[in-house]
Amino acid sequence: MGKVATAEVLRFMTDCLKAAGAASKAAEQQAELLIQADRMGHPSHGLNRLEMYINDILSGACHPNNEPKVLKENASTAWVDASNVLGATASHFAMDIAIKKAKETGVGWVTVKGSNHNGMAGFWAQKAADKGLIGMAFTNTSPLLAPTRSKQSALGTNPLSVVAPASQGESFYLDMATTAVAVGKIEMQRRKGEPIPHGWAQGPDGRETTDAELAFKTSCLMPLGGGEKTSGYKGFGLSAMVELFCGISSGSNYGHHVRSWSHSGAGGPANLGHCFIAVNPECFAPGFGDRLTDSIQHWRQLEPTDPNLPVLAPGDKEKKAAKETMERGTVSYVKQQIDSSAALAERLKVKPMEVIEN
Amino acid sequence: MGKVATAEVLRFMTDCLKAAGAASKAAEQQAELLIQADRMGHPSHGLNRLEMYINDILSGACHPNNEPKVLKENASTAWVDASNVLGATASHFAMDIAIKKAKETGVGWVTVKGSNHNGMAGFWAQKAADKGLIGMAFTNTSPLLAPTRSKQSALGTNPLSVVAPASQGESFYLDMATTAVAVGKIEMQRRKGEPIPHGWAQGPDGRETTDAELAFKTSCLMPLGGGEKTSGYKGFGLSAMVELFCGISSGSNYGHHVRSWSHSGAGGPANLGHCFIAVNPECFAPGFGDRLTDSIQHWRQLEPTDPNLPVLAPGDKEKKAAKETMERGTVSYVKQQIDSSAALAERLKVKPMEVIEN
Numbered sequence: 001m002g003k004v005a006t007a008e009v010l011r012f013m014t015d016c017l018k019a020a021g022a023a024s025k026a027a028e029q030q031a032e033l034l035i036q037a038d039r040m041g042h043p044s045h046g047l048n049r050l051e052m053y054i055n056d057i058l059s060g061a062c063h064p065n066n067e068p069k070v071l072k073e074n075a076s077t078a079w080v081d082a083s084n085v086l087g088a089t090a091s092h093f094a095m096d097i098a099i100k101k102a103k104e105t106g107v108g109w110v111t112v113k114g115s116n117h118n119g120m121a122g123f124w125a126q127k128a129a130d131k132g133l134i135g136m137a138f139t140n141t142s143p144l145l146a147p148t149r150s151k152q153s154a155l156g157t158n159p160l161s162v163v164a165p166a167s168q169g170e171s172f173y174l175d176m177a178t179t180a181v182a183v184g185k186i187e188m189q190r191r192k193g194e195p196i197p198h199g200w201a202q203g204p205d206g207r208e209t210t211d212a213e214l215a216f217k218t219s220c221l222m223p224l225g226g227g228e229k230t231s232g233y234k235g236f237g238l239s240a241m242v243e244l245f246c247g248i249s250s251g252s253n254y255g256h257h258v259r260s261w262s263h264s265g266a267g268g269p270a271n272l273g274h275c276f277i278a279v280n281p282e283c284f285a286p287g288f289g290d291r292l293t294d295s296i297q298h299w300r301q302l303e304p305t306d307p308n309l310p311v312l313a314p315g316d317k318e319k320k321a322a323k324e325t326m327e328r329g330t331v332s333y334v335k336q337q338i339d340s341s342a343a344l345a346e347r348l349k350v351k352p353m354e355v356i357e358n
Numbered sequence: 359m360g361k362v363a364t365a366e367v368l369r370f371m372t373d374c375l376k377a378a379g380a381a382s383k384a385a386e387q388q389a390e391l392l393i394q395a396d397r398m399g400h401p402s403h404g405l406n407r408l409e410m411y412i413n414d415i416l417s418g419a420c421h422p423n424n425e426p427k428v429l430k431e432n433a434s435t436a437w438v439d440a441s442n443v444l445g446a447t448a449s450h451f452a453m454d455i456a457i458k459k460a461k462e463t464g465v466g467w468v469t470v471k472g473s474n475h476n477g478m479a480g481f482w483a484q485k486a487a488d489k490g491l492i493g494m495a496f497t498n499t500s501p502l503l504a505p506t507r508s509k510q511s512a513l514g515t516n517p518l519s520v521v522a523p524a525s526q527g528e529s530f531y532l533d534m535a536t537t538a539v540a541v542g543k544i545e546m547q548r549r550k551g552e553p554i555p556h557g558w559a560q561g562p563d564g565r566e567t568t569d570a571e572l573a574f575k576t577s578c579l580m581p582l583g584g585g586e587k588t589s590g591y592k593g594f595g596l597s598a599m600v601e602l603f604c605g606i607s608s609g610s611n612y613g614h615h616v617r618s619w620s621h622s623g624a625g626g627p628a629n630l631g632h633c634f635i636a637v638n639p640e641c642f643a644p645g646f647g648d649r650l651t652d653s654i655q656h657w658r659q660l661e662p663t664d665p666n667l668p669v670l671a672p673g674d675k676e677k678k679a680a681k682e683t684m685e686r687g688t689v690s691y692v693k694q695q696i697d698s699s700a701a702l703a704e705r706l707k708v709k710p711m712e713v714i715e716n
Contacts, residue, residue: 072641072642074463074464074638074641075433075434075462075463075464076433076434076463076464076465077463077464077465077637077638077641077642079641079642079643104433105432105433105434105435105463105465106432106433106434106435106467107434107435107463107465107467109464109465109637109641111642111643113643134602134607147657147660147669148669148670149662149663149664149667149668149669149670150657150660150661150662150663150669151660151661151662151663152660152661154656154657154660162599162602164602172598172599172602174595174596174598174599176589176592176595176596180583180588180589181589197587197588198588199557199584199588200588202663205663206661206662206663207663224582224583224589224592224593225538225582225583225584225593226557226583226584226588229555230538230555230556230557230558230584230588231534231538231539231582233670233672234534234582235582235583236672237532237534237672238532238534238596240530240532240653240657240672241520241530241532243653244492244520244522244530244650247649248646248649248650248653249492249639249642249643249646250642250643251642251643251644251645251649254649254653255653255656256653256656279435279467280432280435281607283430283432283435283437283467284430284435284437284469284607284608284609285437285469285471285607285608285609286609287609288606288607291605291606291609291612292602292606295598295601295606295612295613295614298512298613298614299505299508299512299598302505302508302509302510302512303508303509303510303564304507304508304509304564305507305508305509305560305563305564305565306507306564309507310507311505311506311507311508312506312507312591313598314591314594314595314598
């Protein structure tokens with residue numbers, strides 16, 4: 001592991017994106033999106049993703065300095081063409097519109113085509129929650145999920161996020177893939193040489209496997225819920241719902257038409273679809289924040305099955321990680337990540353990331 | 359089993375509700391909601407529920423002839439007090455508003471307090487889809503779901519539904535509880551004397567059980583995803599999201615404050631919360647219906663793991679059941695249901711349901 005000051009990671013990511021050709025604002029916004037994932041304990045969506053974005057810019061698959069534009073607008077909706085900019089640029093543009101419309105009409109619902117990976121879905125839902133709104137964010141992704149009964153994948157891990165502000169400094173924070181787990185969790189078991197639980201992934205014969213190596217190679221994730229007996233078709237339905245809100249509504253690539261997952265920038269423009277929703281809770285019953293806090297605090301004090309594992313409210317883990325990172329002022333990365341960042345610095349002729357301990 | 363003509367079930371349910379004191383329209387709408395669940399192969403939400411509604415009316419917990427009213431309104435939102443009417447009356451009232459607003463602004467988002475059980479969530483989402491819109495429906499329910507790590511329940515099975523019209527007569531139909539399964543599935547295993555799969559329910563010690571009898575007695579369902587290793591916290595998060603949209607937004611009873619599940623009408627007014635959303639897909643990219651149909655038809659032709667079990671699109675099972683019921687013109691009920699309906703007829707002095715075969 002190597003420790004890096006948070007500000008230094010931000011500096012490094014911004015420099016790399018600028019070296020690849022992104023203007024300052026686009027580079028800074030994308031870097032801020034990535035560091036937030038590292039802060040919240042989701043390293044798969046942090047610095048780890050930087051090279052993928054760089055490769056997409058260098059291959060010409062992503063055009064970071066284009067301008068997103070509104071193609072169609074209604075009192076509460078907008079249809080946006082991201083014009084192939086970085087995911088952060090597209091998502092700030094779209095969520096800003098959703099927030100504005102929610103303030104005017106109660107709801108803002110914006111779909112986006114022509115976009116790129118936009119990191120952690122929760123980042124975008126949080127943006128609306130920071131304005132006192134219920135924020136929601138959805139995105140489609142490359143096909144990795146096998147619909148129930150299918151041998152092949154046909155949908156992405158298609159995450160959904162809902163964030164809402166509560167009273168007493170509390171908030172509701174849900175950010176989840178609609179697969180049982182993301183590929184990263186299988187990779188971790190594989191590195192440890194341990195099996196994976198039932199219900200995570202399929203082997204090439206379409207049956208559940210507990211073999212981490214085989215699961216990793218097959219890359220065919222099971223939906224939330226696992227197999228048919230444990231209602232995996234609900235997770236499949238949720239992933240399909242996310243696609244309905246994203247690609248099917250926005251006219252971007254969708255489902256099986258989305259390019260394969262790759263860090264190399266191959267496969268041409270991603271043309272991903274997103275959906276952003278903001279809702280003003282003040283349009284409904286007064287006391288929203290108090291009822292939400294009452295619920296959150298009730299969940300936490302429930303008697304746990306294992307006294308050592310207290311019940312957590314959605315987002316408690318992420319908030320704890322973010323608080324600890326803020327206090328430390330540093331983020332820790334595995335050696336592999338430190339090494340690949342050093343190689344990237346050399347490749348882009350950027351000042352390498354200063355590592356505190358290696 | 360006993361077969362009953364669909365029209366006769368409708369007649370019987372309407373008569374019972376009227377005998378209990380509901381006006382004609384309220385009785386007919388509630389009966390139509392229930393028969394649709396029987397048609398679609400979800401008997402738990404059909405005639406099976408009738409007595410519960412009757413008991414709520416007779417005990418004074420439900421006032422079927424009150425008038426729902428809008429308490430607050432914005433261009434795209436409404437906050438409704440159902441005034442304790444039957445769930446069907448409240449839900450028609452609220453979804454009609456959501457549909458109207460979606461036609462005007464692109465989105466209608468309506469929350470409801472002071473309501474009663476409103477049957478199958480999909481019925482309400484379908485109502486918007488019948489008008490060419492994406493329809494969504496959510497409701498809170500009595501606490502039965504144990505949050506991840508908790509020994510006790512704190513949320514309901516909190517269903518969510520999304521229905522959207524596609525081209526070529528296709529549609530997307532998702533209607534799911536956010537628990538792994540509903541109590542009815544455990545009851546079925548118990549009757550058959552068979553164990554339940556892992557990930558469905560907890561025993562009184564808070565641990566997963568496969569003992570159907572113990573699971574039924576404990577009534578502590580696991581969220582979609584099952585245990586923590588298989589991401590059950592996502593199902594918990596989804597159930598909490600539904601509550602956020604329903605009780606927490608509308609100011610009805612919510613979460614642990616909702617009365618216990620009972621068929622007796624005990625516990626006073628249910629004061630349940632619902633949320634209805636309608637979105638106009640024409641606000642976004644042209645070709646929505648074609649992309650949706652392409653996706654649905656792609657899923658169905660995926661190579662199945664078991665050649666005898668073809669891949670189904672969300673809602674295929676329900677549509678097949680509804681088509682078969684329409685063709686037959688009859689619904690079949692288990693003997694227990696036929697008997698309890700006969701007893702109800704006697705209790706309410708209503709003409710008994712005419713059973714074709716017993």
